[in-house]
Structures are given as structure tokens and as C-alpha cells.
């Protein structure tokens with residue numbers, strides 16, 4: 356991976372974080388706001404491209420697709436639910452070569468999953484975002500046991516998050532996008548700060564709801580990535596922690612039935628990376644690395660199962676001890 360930069364100039368008078376790979380021509384939100392203003396002046400995109408695409412689909416793909424729909428209709432067996440970015444370059448069904456019925460995909464700006472230990476006061480109308488609802492649909496109702504968070508390089512949402520951090524005064528209170536990335540990305544920014552000030556040392560990703568899912572990570576150990584891409588890799592791991600914050604998943608984790616993975620797609624090279632908990636870093640998925648990665652995943656699921664059996668045994672012995680204590684109290 357080569358470090359790449361966006362070349363929009365920074366007019367922000369505020370001090371920036373200092374780090375080795377930071378370019379002078381760093382993107383900031385003010386520059387994004389300028390480019391957004393330019394978009395408003397562009398003519399509307401040609402809708403005929405979409406309609407002609409539908410015609411092409413009808414002529415070439417539709418019949419075969421209907422057959423595939425029929426095959427899985429009564430026996431759906433999806434493998435994973437993936438949370439990824441809405442970026443038009445992100446084509447997960449292509450880079451995973453998945454077929455009809457294989458993956459649920461949830462897309463948003465910056466592949467964020469809002470964290471939540473709860474959803475508000477019982478009996479009071481609360482606002483819940485799509486992402487936890489999609490998690491519930493996939494895991495509790497769909498029986499899916501693999502959750503994937505997938506980010507990418509040159510992510511506009513992550514660039515916006517970083518720009519807001521560099522220049523907080525440009526935060527627009529009327530911008531849903533600014534609220535979205537700041538609300539769901541501030542923990543990632545804190546970790547980026549740590550990474551930039553201490554260099555490529557271990558960062559701790561801690562889950563208080565499911566401690567067994569906590570892990571360490573070394574981000575960009577050889578300092579090859581632009582700072583925004585470092586943030587993007589950190590953000591994927593933070594969103595993994597956010598998934599773990601949802602209490603309705605806890606029983607699946609503690610039963611050793613849930614597997615959660617972090618992927619990262621490099622839009623410049625088309626390479627796909629997976630985070631290895633054992634190696635504490637992102638590893639490129641290649642013909643050579645896959646056998647080891649699969650062995651690691653196998654070890655991880657066995658560990659989680661063993662961990663859950665141990666927790667079950669401990670709970671049983673605690674219940675027996677409690678029952679015994681109750682009997683002793685009643686007899687005395």
C-alpha cells in the first residue's frame with residue numbers, strides 16, 4: 356500500500372496533529388464544503404444511464420437471477436451480515452465473489468454502527484438507527500453468526516471526520532453528515548490521536564459488554580498509510596467494538612456462537628485485508644495468507660466455544676452453591 360493524499364489545501368488556522376506521514380496539503384472540512392458547493396453547480400447526472408442499465412440487466416441477467424432466487428427461496432443460508440461504506444467504489448459482492456443469498460449488506464457513510472448499551476427509557480418512544488435493527492434481523496431472526504465490518508481507503512466520511520477533528524469550528528450543526536461522523540467516530544479519533552502521538556504501538560480495543568471480544572491492534576506498523584487511512588483502519592476496529600455494545604447480542608457471544616471480523620479494502624490497489632487478532636494487525640488476504648488465516652479463525656472459534664463451556668460450568672457451580680446456601684438457611 357502506498358500513502359496517498361488528497362490535494363485540497365487547508366485554510367484552517369488551528370494547529371494540527373503532528374505525525375510523520377502528514378502532508379502539507381491536508382484535506383479539511385472547509386475544503387470539503389467548497390467542493391460540495393461545486394457539486395451544486397453540476398448538471399444532474401444522466402438518469403438514462405440507470406435506465407439503460409436496467410434494460411441490459413433484463414436482457415442478460417434477469418432470467419438466471421430469478422432461477423437463483425427460486426433456489427434459495429425455501430432454503431436461505433446466508434453466511435454473514437456486512438456493514439460497509441456507501442462509497443460507489445465499494446463493491447463487496449464482487450471482491451468476495453458472493454452469490455445470491457450469501458451476504459446481508461448494510462451500507463452507510465463510513466461503515467459506522469452506532470453503539471448503545473440500551474435504547475432509552477422503557478415505554479418512551481425512542482429513535483433507533485438502521486444498524487442495530489439490521490443486526491437483530493440478521494443475527495436473532497436470520498440465524499447469521501458472522502458479522503463483518505468493512506472499511507476502505509480514501510473514505511469521504513472518514514476524511515470528513517478527520518477534517519472536523521482538525522478544524523472543529525467548521526462543524527455545521529445543520530449537517531446530518533457532520534453529526535453522524537462525529538457521533539459515531541469520536542472514539543476512533545481519540546484512538547488515532549494515541550496512535551499518532553505514540554507511534555505504531557499497541558492500541559487497546561476494549562468491550563465492557565463482552566470482555567472476551569476485547570483485543571490489541573498495531574495500526575500501520577510501517578507508517579505507509581496517509582493519516583486518514585490510519586483513521587479508517589482504526590474506525591473499522593472501533594465499529595467492531597460498537598457492535599459488541601449491543602446487549603441483545605451478548606448471549607450469542609457468551610455462547611461462543613458469534614464471530615465478528617474486520618475487513619479493509621484498498622481502493623487504489625483492490626487489495627482486501629482482514630484484521631488478525633493473533634498478529635494484532637491487518638493482513639492482506641492472498642493465496643499465501645489464507646491457509647494461516649483460516650487456521651486462526653478455527654482456533655478462535657474453538658477458543659470461544661471452550662470459553663463459553665467454562666462460563667457455563669462456572670454458572671452451574673455458582674447456582675448449586677447458591678441453592679445449597681438457601682437450604683442451609685432454611686434448615687437453621
Ligand SMILES: [Zn+2]
Pocket residue numbers: 440441442464465466507509510511512513
Ligand atoms: Zn467510505
